[in-house]
Amino acid sequence: MAPSICAICEVVRALIIRPKNHQKLCKACFIAIFEAEIHHTITTTSLFSPGDRIAIGASGGKDSTVLASVLKTLNERHNYGLDLVLLSIDEGIKGYRDDSLETVKRNAVQYDMPLKIVGYDELYGWTMDQVVEVIGKKGNCTYCGVFRRQALDRGAKMLGINHVVTGHNADDVAETILMNLLRGDLPRLARSTSIMTGDESSEVRRSKPLKYAYEKEIVLYAHHKKLDYFTTECLYSPEAFRGSARSLIKNLERVRPSAILDLVRSGEDMARLVPEAVTGISQCKIQKVSLSSADDEDTSGCGTNGRSGGGEMADMEKKLQADEDAVGREVDVTAKTSSDNDGLHTDAVLLKLGKKTGPKTKMVKKLTRQTLGTCRVCGYMSSQEICKACTLLEGLNKNRPKMEIEIDIKDEESSIPRIKMEGVVQAGG
Amino acid sequence: MASEDKFNLVVEFSGGLELLFSGRRKLTISVPIKDNEGQAVTVGWLVHYLCNEVMEDSRKNMFVLDGHVCPGILVLINDADWELEGEASYALQPNDNVLFVSTLHGG
Numbered sequence: 001m002a003p004s005i006c007a008i009c010e011v012v013r014a015l016i017i018r019p020k021n022h023q024k025l026c027k028a029c030f031i032a033i034f035e036a037e038i039h040h041t042i043t044t045t046s047l048f049s050p051g052d053r054i055a056i057g058a059s060g061g062k063d064s065t066v067l068a069s070v071l072k073t074l075n076e077r078h079n080y081g082l083d084l085v086l087l088s089i090d091e092g093i094k095g096y097r098d099d100s101l102e103t104v105k106r107n108a109v110q111y112d113m114p115l116k117i118v119g120y121d122e123l124y125g126w127t128m129d130q131v132v133e134v135i136g137k138k139g140n141c142t143y144c145g146v147f148r149r150q151a152l153d154r155g156a157k158m159l160g161i162n163h164v165v166t167g168h169n170a171d172d173v174a175e176t177i178l179m180n181l182l183r184g185d186l187p188r189l190a191r192s193t194s195i196m197t198g199d200e201s202s203e204v205r206r207s208k209p210l211k212y213a214y215e216k217e218i219v220l221y222a223h224h225k226k227l228d229y230f231t232t233e234c235l236y237s238p239e240a241f242r243g244s245a246r247s248l249i250k251n252l253e254r255v256r257p258s259a260i261l262d263l264v265r266s267g268e269d270m271a272r273l274v275p276e277a278v279t280g281i282s283q284c285k286i287q288k289v290s291l292s293s294a295d296d297e298d299t300s301g302c303g304t305n306g307r308s309g310g311g312e313m314a315d316m317e318k319k320l321q322a323d324e325d326a327v328g329r330e331v332d333v334t335a336k337t338s339s340d341n342d343g344l345h346t347d348a349v350l351l352k353l354g355k356k357t358g359p360k361t362k363m364v365k366k367l368t369r370q371t372l373g374t375c376r377v378c379g380y381m382s383s384q385e386i387c388k389a390c391t392l393l394e395g396l397n398k399n400r401p402k403m404e405i406e407i408d409i410k411d412e413e414s415s416i417p418r419i420k421m422e423g424v425v426q427a428g429g
Numbered sequence: 430m431a432s433e434d435k436f437n438l439v440v441e442f443s444g445g446l447e448l449l450f451s452g453r454r455k456l457t458i459s460v461p462i463k464d465n466e467g468q469a470v471t472v473g474w475l476v477h478y479l480c481n482e483v484m485e486d487s488r489k490n491m492f493v494l495d496g497h498v499c500p501g502i503l504v505l506i507n508d509a510d511w512e513l514e515g516e517a518s519y520a521l522q523p524n525d526n527v528l529f530v531s532t533l534h535g536g
Contacts, residue, residue: 004513015509024513062444062532219444219503219532220510231445231531246533250500
């Protein structure tokens, strides 16, 4: 194949083909446009104000490393006037986090940013290694994810910073939208699409400046800029990717690369249709600002990047299948009652019934409006009386594994997490 | 096979993919000029060769799935996205550098 020439400078050989529009670019033009688009996201959403102190949630992985690098570049190029700090969470996983923290420490030197590391052990009295000893290797991701989200807020508060940026990319957002859509979780669907959660009045705001950036381009940016990032699978969730909504996204991307941004945009459009009564967010603010992220995202996935665990899709499929089966049974019954009639008539009856039983719009009315308060135990942001972290901790401290928390959208009586105890199992069992 | 029937190329793994190749990030391999059917060897051929002959890890489907490189793994040929080079049909040249980067690990 004859080499392609860059579509922008029309001089240099193209090395990159952009997923969103198939544009062929050379290395320099790609880096320039990638940065320009993030600058555009930041300015059009008024994400920052001069003088803001911003904590960058840094894991040492590709997304947060690219975020730190790009923010530093843009802050200097466009005089944002930001004071950037790296904030890392030490989950206490030997052989995994201690290695990636070394990467963050190097990043701190490379980008000349102060670094703050907060550990699960100091915050919760438990390292993930200890949690796994009690819980086992299955299901510990819930703990890690819940702890990490709160840990970022608490780390930011220690630094006196009220705005944390995370490296969530377009693939992450598309995945979350898809999961919330499949779950029919409208409040979360609305919140997961907004670039920022929380507002001026919140203790800690969260935002995702890389929201429209493809994971593929983030990796290519890191590669071509030779950024120093850490890659290894978390020891406790190997292959978490397989069978997840993530693999569906990646398969979609292969067939039609624009699908990822299309999902993000569709999610935003759908979020606009979610009634204010459900989200607790006023419509005019929905795109920019939403409720706290304190307990927004998946509790089941690895919180590093909001990725869902592999089992989720399977669970979802089961649920959908059950729904389908149920509908099938309903129709069967009604078909029998009208079986004496001719086919046409039966069809009409079914159609009518289908209309009645079909859409579950009534569920919307049953949704509880989630309001942000503080946890009765630890005092940090939560939309529940007791936050998820404290609920999990209570279980851990009682040495009771197999505790699951579940927020049921149909449960309008109470907004307190329902706790399912699957029997008290001996530690290590 | 005589040595002139082969040529060298550099294969690199990153983004966590090196974990599937015994932690090796870079290897130089010698490949035949023609495959068994007398066709010029392609990246597609290389992928299967790596999967069948080089990879010791049993999790082959984390590299190749249904005969294709797994979605989420980028392939760069001499730093260019292989989509610009005809993907699997690209005919390998002596001293080519083929980089496999996983986008799936960590954040």
